[in-house]
Amino acid sequence: MIKLKNLVKKYGQNIAVDNINFNVNEGEFFGLLGPNGAGKSTTINSICGLLKIEQGEITIDGIDIKKNPLEAKKRIGLVPQELAIFDELTASENIEFFGKLAGLRGNLLKERINEALEFVGLSHKAKTTPHDFSGGMKRRLNIACAIVHHPKIIILDEPTVGIDPQSRHHILDSVKQLNKLGSTVIYTSHYMEEVEAICDQIAIIDHGRLIAEGTKEELKKLVLEEEKILIEALDVNFNTVDEIKLLNTIKDVKLDENQLKIVTSDSQHILQDILFVLSKNQVRIKGIQIIEPDLETVFLALTGRNLRD
Ligand SMILES: Nc1ncnc2c1ncn2[C@@H]1O[C@H](COP(=O)(O)OP(=O)(O)OP(=O)(O)O)[C@@H](O)[C@H]1O
Numbered sequence: 001m002i003k004l005k006n007l008v009k010k011y012g013q014n015i016a017v018d019n020i021n022f023n024v025n026e027g028e029f030f031g032l033l034g035p036n037g038a039g040k041s042t043t044i045n046s047i048c049g050l051l052k053i054e055q056g057e058i059t060i061d062g063i064d065i066k067k068n069p070l071e072a073k074k075r076i077g078l079v080p081q082e083l084a085i086f087d088e089l090t091a092s093e094n095i096e097f098f099g100k101l102a103g104l105r106g107n108l109l110k111e112r113i114n115e116a117l118e119f120v121g122l123s124h125k126a127k128t129t130p131h132d133f134s135g136g137m138k139r140r141l142n143i144a145c146a147i148v149h150h151p152k153i154i155i156l157d158e159p160t161v162g163i164d165p166q167s168r169h170h171i172l173d174s175v176k177q178l179n180k181l182g183s184t185v186i187y188t189s190h191y192m193e194e195v196e197a198i199c200d201q202i203a204i205i206d207h208g209r210l211i212a213e214g215t216k217e218e219l220k221k222l223v224l225e226e227e228k229i230l231i232e233a234l235d236v237n238f239n240t241v242d243e244i245k246l247l248n249t250i251k252d253v254k255l256d257e258n259q260l261k262i263v264t265s266d267s268q269h270i271l272q273d274i275l276f277v278l279s280k281n282q283v284r285i286k287g288i289q290i291i292e293p294d295l296e297t298v299f300l301a302l303t304g305r306n307l308r309d
């Protein structure tokens with residue numbers, strides 16, 4: 001549905017997007033994850049035809065956006081990072097404006113406005129100007145404006161930054177629903193928990209470069225130190241620690257006061273054997289916790305930095 005080939009975007013000497021390639025398949029929920037300044041918005045804005053493409057190619061649904069920008073843009077609904085709504089128009093008039101831009105008229109336009117308002121949970125605010133809306137409500141209105149023309153592709157640039165938890169859940173649920181109904185979604189964020197929870201395919205970018213891409217399971221496999229098992233236990237001695245070290249897939253075992261920290265590549269299959277060793281040595285177990293690597297760990301392993309620095 002979306003193909004980026006060798007995309008480069010420079011601002012003077014600053015290379016904001018440095019030779020990025022990726023494909024987004026039809027119906028996919030694609031996450032673009034990266035820290036501030038990574039080049040997420042520049043990539044998105046290039047896909048939407050808002051920035052001039054100097055180097056590289058982008059095709060949308062088989063259409064080259066340099067050759068036929070209008071046709072390509074029709075297929076996209078963008079929820080930009082900076083809100084794009086008019087404070088002096090009512091919620092309904094805002095959506096009408098964007099619907100008309102996309103070529104909708106008459107009864108169909110009216111139906112779509114009501115549908116979009118309902119979808120984002122703002123039907124009761126149809127006749128109100130967004131002046132006094134909360135940040136989350138403004139963002140939801142912005143989503144309604146982006147989906148009024150039923151685009152095949154919905155692109156959201158950090159839609160949940162700085163908004164209340166209720167609106168955040170509403171936005172995440174509604175975007176998931178749009179995807180289930182068949183829309184292809186590109187979702188950018190620097191919140192790795194969000195991307196991890198909702199995206200099928202994830203591209204991690206940093207300093208304008210794509211540093212890894214795959215499903216969350218594939219990305220986590222990039223991290224060598226895979227899982228940690230933390231066991232709170234009494235009466236652990238160093239013989240027990242040594243015995244655990246000899247088990248399969250165990251990479252490291254540390255005893256820190258009453259806590260055993262075990263690093264393994266396969267906690268599922270080895271947990272039973274660990275418990276057997278502990279029980280044989282009459283260790284009293286108070287609690288067990290398994291910690292899987294997250295995308296933060298992946299980012300740290302690939303770049304040596306934290307995502308949220
Ligand atoms: N209009 C512009 N003029 C000059 N430099 C820009 C412009 N827009 C972005 N940049 C630079 O390009 C780089 C990438 O910025 P971009 O906004 O794409 O990052 P981002 O990943 O969206 O970050 P954020 O999470 O803060 O939104 C940054 O170094 C930024 O300073």
Ligand SMILES: [Mg+2]
Pocket residue numbers: 040041042081157158
């Ligand atoms: Mg951005």
